[in-house]
Amino acid sequence: xxxxxxxxxxYAYVSSRMTQKPDVALVLGSGLGGFTSRLSDSTYxxxxxxxxxxxxxxxxxxxxxxxxxxxxTSLVVMEGRVHYYEGYSMEQxxxxxxxxxxxxxxxxxxxxxxxxINSSFEPxxxxxxxxxxxxxxxxxxxxxxxxxxxxxxxxxxxxYDERLIQVMEGVALKFNINLKHGVYLQTxxxxxxxxxxxxxxxxxxxxxxxxxxxxxxxxxxxMGMRVAGVSCITNMASGLSDRPLNHIEVKDAADxxxxxxxxxxxxxxxxx
Ligand code: HPA
Numbered sequence: 001x002x003x004x005x006x007x008x009x010x011y012a013y014v015s016s017r018m019t020q021k022p023d024v025a026l027v028l029g030s031g032l033g034g035f036t037s038r039l040s041d042s043t044y045x046x047x048x049x050x051x052x053x054x055x056x057x058x059x060x061x062x063x064x065x066x067x068x069x070x071x072x073t074s075l076v077v078m079e080g081r082v083h084y085y086e087g088y089s090m091e092q093x094x095x096x097x098x099x100x101x102x103x104x105x106x107x108x109x110x111x112x113x114x115x116x117i118n119s120s121f122e123p124x125x126x127x128x129x130x131x132x133x134x135x136x137x138x139x140x141x142x143x144x145x146x147x148x149x150x151x152x153x154x155x156x157x158x159x160y161d162e163r164l165i166q167v168m169e170g171v172a173l174k175f176n177i178n179l180k181h182g183v184y185l186q187t188x189x190x191x192x193x194x195x196x197x198x199x200x201x202x203x204x205x206x207x208x209x210x211x212x213x214x215x216x217x218x219x220x221x222x223m224g225m226r227v228a229g230v231s232c233i234t235n236m237a238s239g240l241s242d243r244p245l246n247h248i249e250v251k252d253a254a255d256x257x258x259x260x261x262x263x264x265x266x267x268x269x270x271x272x
Pocket of ligand 1: 113193209211237238250
């Protein structure tokens with residue numbers, strides 16, 4: 001199958017340059033890139049060097065894998081991801097997740113910048129994902145099923161791993177990080193939402209909205225990876241504050257949360 005061939009070609013290149021097998025895969029969202037300075041013995045592979053690999057076109061998203069360690073945990077970190085709104089197919093969007101699983105990672109931490117819908121949230125809050133709504137984007141598993149990766153009709157009744165949630169909660173408690181919980185809803189983007197759409201998403205049970213993550217979590221669960229997700233609430237969603245939204249503000253707010261975010265993820269890696 002074509003998708004498996006693309007995956008294997010990408011893996012052949014990456015494995016020739018990989019210095020260690022990762023245990024944990026981490027995807028860094030907008031503005032959260034500072035985390036990689038915490039890794040020891042880091043090495044890099046630029047996305048543009050990997051055959052068949054999608055390369056991000058958004059400013060603020062560098063494009064490379066960073067390999068390194070936090071304590072005894074070996075990580076592969078994505079500095080930058082590609083989004084559906086850039087014009088890639090969903091299959092291309094989730095290729096990096098499949099590749100990190102192919103590298104050996106069995107745990108995936110997804111992070112993103114998101115707009116807050118829950119009125120108890122404030123910009124700068126971190127939100128642990130407890131569940132998600134992906135009904136407004138195509139499934140990344142559409143098309144022939146790659147049986148070697150997972151089953152045709154994968155269960156999604158527990159996308160975000162209960163134990164990983166408990167570990168995150170424990171770290172947040174220990175380091176006095178105010179960690180919110182909630183349901184993440186993925187839109188196609190690239191436009192932000194209208195106030196009426198945000199009202200609808202609220203009625204549907206969403207606490208935060210963004211343009212990534214949910215399809216990556218589906219692809220990871222298809223392969224049986226354990227998944228955790230953290231959103232940085234960079235702004236209140238459309239209609240919930242009196243200011244128009246822009247990408248610069250989203251990045252600035254993520255920068256402000258980056259110290260807390262780094263503490264959370266670093267100590268999570270030390271605790272699993
Ligand atoms: N909507 C969608 N995506 C986002 C937002 C938002 O308000 N903030 C950051 N990413």
